[in-house]
Every structure is written in C-alpha cells, then in structure tokens.
Amino acid sequence: MFRVLLVDDEALARNDVKSMLDWEKYGFTICGEAHNGSAALSLMERQPPHIAIIDVSMPSMNGVELSRLIRERFPKVKMIMLSSFDEYDYVRACLINGAMDYLLKHRLNAASLLALLNKAARDLQVEEREHEARSAQIKMLERLSPVILREYVANLARNGQEAGEELHTYARDNRLYAHSVNYGTAAVQLVPFQLLTEPFTDVQKNRFVQQATDVMQMAIGDIYQRTVGYVGEGRFIVLFSSTERSVHTVTTQINQAMSSLSHSLEKFLNLKCIFATGPLCGSLKQLGASYGTANQKINDILYQGTNATIQRDSLFIEEQKQLLLFLEQLDGEKMNSMISTIFASLQSQPVYSMTVQVIVSEMLHIVEMALKRHFPHATIEDNNLLPSRSDLGRIGSVAELEQWLLNYYARIVEALKKQHAGGSYSRHISKAIQYITDNYASDISLEMTAAVLNLNPSYLSRLFKEETQMTFSEYLNRVRIKTSCMLMESGVHSLKQISSQVGFLNYTYFFKVFKAITGMTPQAYADSLKQSNK
Missing domain, CATH: 1.10.10.60 (Homeodomain-like)
Structure with missing residues (x-):
C-alpha cells in the first residue's frame, strides 16, 4: 500500500481529491492532510509518504518552496503538483524541484489522477528494486573483499582440509571460481625475507608484504580466478582455478603465470623468489593437500644440506667472539679473513638456504652490537653508516652475498675509526x-x-x-x-x-x-x- 499525503490550504479541494478514488482498491491510502507547507513537513518528519499531492498556491510557504525542501529532505517522495493557474514559471520551478507532473485543478479527474498515481507507484517500485540490487551488490563486494578472500586462501596453508571446506563453502555462496574444473596451488618464498625485514617496524613489514602481494597479483591476473594469499615469514600461497579440462594445458598456464610472477617481483621490487607448485585437483576442498606438497618442496630447497653438506646451521660461538673482537679492534684484515673462512663453508649452499640466511643474520647482529656500543643514540639508517639492506633483494649467489657483507663490515670499521678520531679534537x-x-x-x-x-x-x-x-x-x-x-x-x-x-x-x-x-x-x-x- 502506497501512502499519499494531501497538501492544500483549502479543505474543499482536499475533499474533492479524496472523493475521486476508491484509494485502497488501487493500492493507495491517504496517510495525512496538511493545510500548508510547514504542516506538511511536520507530518513527513513523523512518517514520510510515498507520494505527495501538493497545491502550488498556499500562504506562508507555497508549493514551489515546499517541493524544493521535499527534494532536499525526502528525495524518495514522488510529488504531483496541482494549481488553479497555468503559469509557466511555476511549472518550470516545480519540475526542476523534482515534481512528476503539474496538473490544473479544473482538469483533474479520477482517470488522470489514477494514471499519475500508478506512474509514481511504478517508479517507486523500480527505484526500490534498483536500491535492493545495489545493496546486494555492495554486500557481495564486501563479502568478496580481496582481504577476506586472501585470508580464506591463506588458511589453506594453515588448516589444510578444514580450510579447504571453508573455502569451498565461501566460493559456492559467492559464485567464485565459476565453472572451474581444475585447481592448483603454488608456494612462493621471498629471498631473503628475514634479512630484508629484520630492521623493519611492524608497519614497515606490513607495507612491504602488501607491495609484494600487489605485484604478484598483478602478474598472475584476476584475483577472483587466481588468488595470492600471505602465509607468513615471506611465504605466500597462490591459488589457481581453470575451466580447462586438459591437465597439460592447466599446468602450462600455471608455470607461465609463476614465471611472470617471479619476473615482476624482480623488475618492480628488486626481489628474488623461489617457488614450487603442487599437484592439480578437481575440488577446492583438496587444495590444502596440494599446497602441502608445494610447501614441502620449498622447505626441502631452503633447508637442503643443513645436516648433510655442512655440519652447522649457525655461527660457532668462537666465530661470533672473534668477529666482534676484530670489529672492536678495527682490524679489517683479520675481520675479512674470518668472514671469508665462514663463507668458505657455505659455498655449496644456495643463497636462499636457511643456513645461509641464519648465519648472515647473526653476522649482521654482531655489527649492530658494535654500533650500539659506539653510537647508542642513533640507528644505522640515521647515520648512513652502512649499505641499505634493500640491496640484499637482488643478490643471487653466496659469492655476491659474501662481497656485500665484506663491504658492510668495512663501512662500519671506517665509521668507528672516524668516531674514535673525531669529537672536538683538532x-x-x-x-x-x-x-x-x-x-x-x-x-x-x-x-x-x-x-x-x-x-x-x-x-x-x-x-x-x-x-x-x-x-x-x-x-x-x-x-x-x-x-x-x-x-x-x-x-x-x-x-x-x-x-x-x-x-x-x-x-x-x-x-x-x-x-x-x-x-x-x-x-x-x-x-x-x-x-x-x-
């Protein structure tokens, strides 16, 4: 039932309008009457009508002014203007204010009134459907927020089969990965994430991860078909869905996408990565196991040789003491010799292995210990003492990493020498x-x-x-x-x-x-x- 408000300063005119129709028979009801514009606004504040039939000529506030205020305060209300005079300026002003039509009272009859009421009702119904559709779309977009979708995908790496069930339900309810028949995953590890982000605050690390996520997503395509999720500690999961039935075709597509992903990280962020893919499967529910396989491949690469090729996974205590001592003594020759000896035991390792990452991290901590003793109120970045760790992202071999670290230590030796000889001395x-x-x-x-x-x-x-x-x-x-x-x-x-x-x-x-x-x-x-x- 559509509510109709009558606004006219003449009671007889209002009665004429009320008596023209069997209102409820046609789906309308008179919800109120007002003798002027102020009274009409007061009624509308309490219960807005769907339609307002308004006389143009009223004392204190005429219909033109009332229509302007209704447009500002109650834009959904449909307005039908009535007048005893056919004046162009009034007609034009009312239409500008959003009125549906402008009728002369002496020409008003049941048929013309009902036609306008029905038109107003149809417009209201269309607008309501459009509003509902927009609301549904907004809710859908909220549910399909990239943040939420990525979290569902990332959970595959944490909760396996249970997370696969949850992702399957979420995708079904939101019509994601529509018509896909083959699914796959890949595990990606940024190299060297630990060394790059150790000096970062939480905010800086989150920003770094988001940049990497955005670049990877850009490289592989539509997030609602191929989705990147962050697992933690520089590890990512990539979910692939495909409507292709050919396993060979899908595998080729995934390999091409991962190659593009790796290239984009290096091109836009100067970051290297390693990745591995899991087996294809026919259901989102099985993707947890697929990622588990890919993840294990990455771990095998990272930890290869930790307990076989070399008999250590960190610096020896004596090495730590000697490095710190040579640094404090500013003995560059002995310091370089010690660094070269340490790296000689790492030559068989890939630069991204955890053994290399941990040992280099410990060597950097030794530098920071020396810095804090001599520069207690400053940071490395503040003093521009050392090369930026961002350079580590583009290093591709243990030999390059050794040279970078030799330069790193040499810079701190020079800084300490300057500090010793500096101060207020001539x-x-x-x-x-x-x-x-x-x-x-x-x-x-x-x-x-x-x-x-x-x-x-x-x-x-x-x-x-x-x-x-x-x-x-x-x-x-x-x-x-x-x-x-x-x-x-x-x-x-x-x-x-x-x-x-x-x-x-x-x-x-x-x-x-x-x-x-x-x-x-x-x-x-x-x-x-x-x-x-x-």
Whole structure:
C-alpha cells in the first residue's frame, strides 16, 4: 500500500481529491492532510509518504518552496503538483524541484489522477528494486573483499582440509571460481625475507608484504580466478582455478603465470623468489593437500644440506667472539679473513638456504652490537653508516652475498675509526689518534707519530696533552689495555699472548699498566670474566 499525503490550504479541494478514488482498491491510502507547507513537513518528519499531492498556491510557504525542501529532505517522495493557474514559471520551478507532473485543478479527474498515481507507484517500485540490487551488490563486494578472500586462501596453508571446506563453502555462496574444473596451488618464498625485514617496524613489514602481494597479483591476473594469499615469514600461497579440462594445458598456464610472477617481483621490487607448485585437483576442498606438497618442496630447497653438506646451521660461538673482537679492534684484515673462512663453508649452499640466511643474520647482529656500543643514540639508517639492506633483494649467489657483507663490515670499521678520531679534537690530534688506532699493536712512539704527521714532537706532545688531558703514552696505553680486555673476553689467547698482541714488549710492564688503569691484575680480570660467564 502506497501512502499519499494531501497538501492544500483549502479543505474543499482536499475533499474533492479524496472523493475521486476508491484509494485502497488501487493500492493507495491517504496517510495525512496538511493545510500548508510547514504542516506538511511536520507530518513527513513523523512518517514520510510515498507520494505527495501538493497545491502550488498556499500562504506562508507555497508549493514551489515546499517541493524544493521535499527534494532536499525526502528525495524518495514522488510529488504531483496541482494549481488553479497555468503559469509557466511555476511549472518550470516545480519540475526542476523534482515534481512528476503539474496538473490544473479544473482538469483533474479520477482517470488522470489514477494514471499519475500508478506512474509514481511504478517508479517507486523500480527505484526500490534498483536500491535492493545495489545493496546486494555492495554486500557481495564486501563479502568478496580481496582481504577476506586472501585470508580464506591463506588458511589453506594453515588448516589444510578444514580450510579447504571453508573455502569451498565461501566460493559456492559467492559464485567464485565459476565453472572451474581444475585447481592448483603454488608456494612462493621471498629471498631473503628475514634479512630484508629484520630492521623493519611492524608497519614497515606490513607495507612491504602488501607491495609484494600487489605485484604478484598483478602478474598472475584476476584475483577472483587466481588468488595470492600471505602465509607468513615471506611465504605466500597462490591459488589457481581453470575451466580447462586438459591437465597439460592447466599446468602450462600455471608455470607461465609463476614465471611472470617471479619476473615482476624482480623488475618492480628488486626481489628474488623461489617457488614450487603442487599437484592439480578437481575440488577446492583438496587444495590444502596440494599446497602441502608445494610447501614441502620449498622447505626441502631452503633447508637442503643443513645436516648433510655442512655440519652447522649457525655461527660457532668462537666465530661470533672473534668477529666482534676484530670489529672492536678495527682490524679489517683479520675481520675479512674470518668472514671469508665462514663463507668458505657455505659455498655449496644456495643463497636462499636457511643456513645461509641464519648465519648472515647473526653476522649482521654482531655489527649492530658494535654500533650500539659506539653510537647508542642513533640507528644505522640515521647515520648512513652502512649499505641499505634493500640491496640484499637482488643478490643471487653466496659469492655476491659474501662481497656485500665484506663491504658492510668495512663501512662500519671506517665509521668507528672516524668516531674514535673525531669529537672536538683538532685536525692534528684527530690524525694522531687515528694513527694510534691503526698501529697500537706496533712499537710506536710520540716521535714516530710526529714524523708521520710532519710535526715537531714537542709541539705534538703539548697539543695532545691540552686536547685529550692525557700524554701520548697514557692515551696509547689506554687503547692497548682496552683491546687486551676485549681479547680476554674472547677466551682464546693466553695473557702473555695478549700482552704481545696489543703492543707491550714486556709482560711485567703490561701487568703494571693494566693494574694502574683497571684497578686489578690481568689474571684477576680474566678470573672475573669466567665467573660472570658461569
């Protein structure tokens, strides 16, 4: 039943309209009467009608103004305008305001009124159906949100058969993968995800994953036929559906799509990946098992040789201590030798193997430990100290990775050297300190340093004391004792070996200087380290 509101300042005119029809017989009902525009709006606020029959000429608020307000506040209401006068300006204004028609009262009869009412009813029904269709489409699109669809697909990797049942139901209810008869999956691993994203915040990592997802989806096509889902830790699942019945044809299509996916990651994001495909199946319910096969292939590739080719899956404790020691000593030669030795044991591994990833990750952590000790209030990125990890994405071999890491360590050594020689020191003293840092293990002296810097020894001695508040010998001894403490922490060398390595020609003198600076003998310091490590 369509509700009709009558708006006319003349009660007789309203009665004439009411008496023209058997309203309910034709599906209409008079829901209210108003004698002016304000009263009409008040009634409409309480219960909007479907149709309003409005007199144009009314006091205080005429029909033209009322029609404008109805269009603004109640745009769904259909308006039929009545008037005793045929005035073009009124007709035009009412039609602009959305009125269906403009009728003269003296020409109004039951047939013309019913015709307009029926037209209004048809328009309302069409609009209602369109609204319902739009609402259904919006709900469908909400259900088919890429985020939701990807989560259903990703669950295949987590819950197997149960997730396959859920995806099957979801796809059936939303008419996804329509007419498909063959389905397949692929597992994709970004290389090297762990190394690339370790410094990232959660927001940065999510953005990185979304970029990779978008590029992969773009490469393989329509998300509602081929869907990329994120599993975690750089691992993705790709679902393929096809209307082709030929297994050979579908397999070829999948291989071509995965090749395009790999190429796009490298082209647009400078990322390498490895991938493996699972067996085809005839139902979404079976895709969990298909992905399980693909996932196992990826794991076999990543972990190949972990327990066979080499007898380790991480850095040895002694390697960690030595690397940190050489880094703290700023000994680039020994540091490079250690890195090359470590990588010699990794040459048989692919760059994306987990053994390589874990060991390189540990080597990067050692660098970060050294940085935090010397730059406690700054980050690597803030100081532009090291190459960006984004370069790791394009590395394709262990040899390239070794060279990248050698450069990485060399950069931090240079940064630490600058930090040691920097501060508020003058140019001459900065160079002197740099010379001590590089040569403390040798038999150096004030005179030798002055000769290298082309300075008078007395002038250098006075300047050094003024700026560092120490004599040249005191500063040199502090550098040597600090280094000897680090060597003791490594637990590799004897005290006499350490004494010689840091530049003391006499062990007794080393003993004396060590106690003067640290307050304890070398042996007592070594014993305290053993106690703290228990």
